[in-house]
Amino acid sequence: DLNRAEAFAFDLKFGCQTRLTGLFKTQLADGIMGMDIAKAAYWQQMYDAGKTASKNFALCYGRQDIVEREGTEAGAMTLGGLDTRLHKSDMVYASTGGTSQSSGFYSVHVRKIHLRAGNGGDSAVSNSEGLE
Numbered sequence: 001d002l003n004r005a006e007a008f009a010f011d012l013k014f015g016c017q018t019r020l021t022g023l024f025k026t027q028l029a030d031g032i033m034g035m036d037i038a039k040a041a042y043w044q045q046m047y048d049a050g051k052t053a054s055k056n057f058a059l060c061y062g063r064q065d066i067v068e069r070e071g072t073e074a075g076a077m078t079l080g081g082l083d084t085r086l087h088k089s090d091m092v093y094a095s096t097g098g099t100s101q102s103s104g105f106y107s108v109h110v111r112k113i114h115l116r117a118g119n120g121g122d123s124a125v126s127n128s129e130g131l132e
Contacts, residue, residue, distance in 0.1 A: 010049035013040060043079055052080025060086040 014034070034042040035057070047055050060083075062075040076086055 008046075008051050010046060010051050012042070012045055014042075046079060054080055056081050058082035058086075058091075 034040070038044070043052070043055070043057055046052050058078040058081070060076045060078075062073060064072050064074070066072070076083070078086070082091065
């Protein structure tokens with residue numbers, strides 16, 4: 001709905017590329033959009049412009065069986081909160097506690113990693129009988 005989208009328009013300050021190295025086409029996505037903790041970050045500018053009610057954002061990851069160079073649906077990002085219609089499991093929150101403002105990156109302390117045995121699949125539950 002273009003009329004609804006227009007309500008989220010705001011002036012955005014952004015950097016420009018000053019030389020071509022070819023990485024823009026070949027590198028994997030790693031933050032080009034500016035989701036860091038800097039004052040000039042995309043989400044921060046959107047919040048400062050009054051277009052989102054909170055400084056929260058949610059990332060919902062998806063997994064596709066086939067990945068294509070032209071693009072692959074990989075999930076969704078919600079700015080200013082979350083959209084429970086996208087949830088297939090409980091929300092997991094990451095605190096920005098201990099995150100360095102000077103580095104501009106988020107830090108998450110990983111306490112445990114669970115690996116499952118089996119033949120893969122889309123679920124966290126093993127699809128091989130007798131394995132967890």
